[in-house]
Amino acid sequence: MKVGNGAGTPLRVIPLGGLGEIGLNLLVLEYQDAAIAVDCGVMFPDERMLGIDVAIPDITYVRSLGDRFQAIVLTHAHEDHIGALPYVLGERPVPVYGTRLTLGFVRERLRERGISAPLLSYDGTACRIGPFAVEPIAMTHSIPDSVGLAIRTPVGTIVHTGDFKLDQTPLDGRLPDLVRLGELGAEGVLLLLSDSTNVEHSGVTPSERSVGAELETIFRQATGRILVTTFSSHIHRMQQVIDLAVRFGRRVALVGRSLGVHAGIARDLGHLAIPDGTLVEAASARDLPRHRVVLITAGSQAEAASALVRIAMDAHKQVTLEPGDTVILSSRIIPGNERAISSLVNHLYRRGAVVHYGRGSPVHVSGHASQEELKLVMNLVRPRHFVPVHGEYRHLVRHVRLAAEVGIPTEACHLLEDGDVLELDASGSARRGERVTAGRVFVDGKGIGDVEDEVLRDRRHLSEDGLVLAVLAIAQQSGEIVAGPDLVSRGVVTEEANPEVLERAREAVLDALAGINPESRTDPAEVKEEVRKALRRYFKRFDRRPVILPFVMEM
Numbered sequence: 333m334k335v336g337n338g339a340g341t342p343l344r345v346i347p348l349g350g351l352g353e354i355g356l357n358l359l360v361l362e363y364q365d366a367a368i369a370v371d372c373g374v375m376f377p378d379e380r381m382l383g384i385d386v387a388i389p390d391i392t393y394v395r396s397l398g399d400r401f402q403a404i405v406l407t408h409a410h411e412d413h414i415g416a417l418p419y420v421l422g423e424r425p426v427p428v429y430g431t432r433l434t435l436g437f438v439r440e441r442l443r444e445r446g447i448s449a450p451l452l453s454y455d456g457t458a459c460r461i462g463p464f465a466v467e468p469i470a471m472t473h474s475i476p477d478s479v480g481l482a483i484r485t486p487v488g489t490i491v492h493t494g495d496f497k498l499d500q501t502p503l504d505g506r507l508p509d510l511v512r513l514g515e516l517g518a519e520g521v522l523l524l525l526s527d528s529t530n531v532e533h534s535g536v537t538p539s540e541r542s543v544g545a546e547l548e549t550i551f552r553q554a555t556g557r558i559l560v561t562t563f564s565s566h567i568h569r570m571q572q573v574i575d576l577a578v579r580f581g582r583r584v585a586l587v588g589r590s591l592g593v594h595a596g597i598a599r600d601l602g603h604l605a606i607p608d609g610t611l612v613e614a615a616s617a618r619d620l621p622r623h624r625v626v627l628i629t630a631g632s633q634a635e636a637a638s639a640l641v642r643i644a645m646d647a648h649k650q651v652t653l654e655p656g657d658t659v660i661l662s663s664r665i666i667p668g669n670e671r672a673i674s675s676l677v678n679h680l681y682r683r684g685a686v687v688h689y690g691r692g693s694p695v696h697v698s699g700h701a702s703q704e705e706l707k708l709v710m711n712l713v714r715p716r717h718f719v720p721v722h723g724e725y726r727h728l729v730r731h732v733r734l735a736a737e738v739g740i741p742t743e744a745c746h747l748l749e750d751g752d753v754l755e756l757d758a759s760g761s762a763r764r765g766e767r768v769t770a771g772r773v774f775v776d777g778k779g780i781g782d783v784e785d786e787v788l789r790d791r792r793h794l795s796e797d798g799l800v801l802a803v804l805a806i807a808q809q810s811g812e813i814v815a816g817p818d819l820v821s822r823g824v825v826t827e828e829a830n831p832e833v834l835e836r837a838r839e840a841v842l843d844a845l846a847g848i849n850p851e852s853r854t855d856p857a858e859v860k861e862e863v864r865k866a867l868r869r870y871f872k873r874f875d876r877r878p879v880i881l882p883f884v885m886e887m
């Protein structure tokens with residue numbers, strides 16, 4: 333389409349993250365002198381991003397909008413949708429809109445980082461932000477109080493599904509609002525943006541309740557302790573475990589800080605029911621008969637230093653596993669974590685536990701829609717244009733193919749990637765604008781030091797504090813160090829002037845590794861974490877906080 337066809341200023345749709353990758357969701361909508369963002373998420377590092385804590389979307393473009401950037405509207409409280417808020421709000425504290433539970437989780441996150449911004453609840457009605465009117469639409473997903481959004485703009489209505497599945501028997505009875513989607517479709521929708529995560533799955537994603545049935549079977553058979561791990565934000569999973577615990581006369585201990593925090597917020601806001609007297613501290617759970625205890629733990633992705641990894645290694649202060657205990661990994665494996673989780677399961681079996689995990693056991697269902705649900709949403713909304721979101725490139729391509737199956741013309745489907753610009757005008761025509769800056773920025777923040785450091789971008793961090801690289805190789809079976817640690821630094825100490833600083837750092841690493849238990853020593857992720865901690869401690873003595881990148885190879 334040509335410019336100047338009389339249709340006036342176009343609406344600009346600009347994904348800055350989440351298209352071409354899982355995570356980092358951030359979509360900018362821009363009209364004349366106003367812009368809003370839908371979601372603002374992070375991506376957790378996989379093994380190709382060694383030593384990096386988290387990635388956030390490059391927000392150069394958001395920054396360039398200046399005070400035209402007016403608000404962030406949220407679909408739900410998963411980290412890949414809210415995790416980058418502290419970084420963006422740290423620069424410009426615009427109002428953030430969300431449902432009550434979403435804002436509850438956001439409030440905690442911002443508090444941890446010492447950041448404040450106005451948090452405004454949708455309260456069921458449309459809110460007006462400049463030329464945009466944003467209306468939440470109830471959706472079901474693996475976190476309660478999730479919504480899709482209908483965003484009315486001067487050129488037409490946009491429907492963004494957020495992350496969703498169409499659970500017809502949701503645990504809290506809050507159904508996905510298919511009626512509203514249909515009404516919007518009947519009124520006319522200019523653009524549909526829809527979740528592509530599970531587009532490769534045929535059929536329909538099972539209801540969350542199906543997991544409860546499977547867990548019940550396991551609870552019935554379990555004779556020792558039951559330990560369940562799931563994402564700390566998966567409130568309905570937690571609810572099902574708690575309900576079963578009550579039914580089978582077990583007390584529940586939440587092991588891991590984030591679980592306690594999320595459960596507390598959800599309980600306060602009425603999304604999690606825990607009968608009085610059900611919860612016990614992990615320390616006192618130790619003294620209860622084993623068949624009277626359920627532990628819910630963090631660490632479903634086998635994150636180094638997480639409670640579950642510690643327990644599996646027999647290195648947890650309060651929880652020890654015994655033969656006959658049951659461990660349920662009630663969560664999906666995020667791609668990139670396969671090896672760490674395999675190793676975790678190995679360790680759990682070594683403790684003598686009965687382990688339920690992975691594809692062989694329906695102890696987890698996805699929170700994302702499969703093909704039939706995706707098609708249903710397209711048929712209800714009947715959009716003029718379609719943009720698949722939330723997925724790697726292959727997911728986006730498959731989602732466009734699915735759209736073709738329900739009769740959305742190919743020329744109405746737009747395969748956008750981060751930084752692409754789609755311009756839509758009131759006549760309903762679409763064209764591509766000039767690309768904007770997009771990408772990932774790596775942040776190494778966790779535990780580096782004070783709050784301020786947490787919001788530093790790695791580039792600034794590197795330039796101010798330097799870098800220490802630690803390379804070592806361990807024997808796969810024994811965990812013995814077979815090479816290194818070799819340390820290389822940049823911008824921290826000049827090696828010629830001060831060779832003994834690095835030599836002593838090397839000794840500090842060796843000392844730390846000698847102190848960990850033999851089983852942890854064979855786990856590269858654990859070793860990496862120890863190396864990182866040791867170097868952090870060591871350099872802190874000189875008031876230095878370099879970015880530390882440990883590389884641990886198995887031989």
Ligand SMILES: [Zn+2]
Nearest residue numbers: 408410473495
């Ligand atoms: Zn999600």
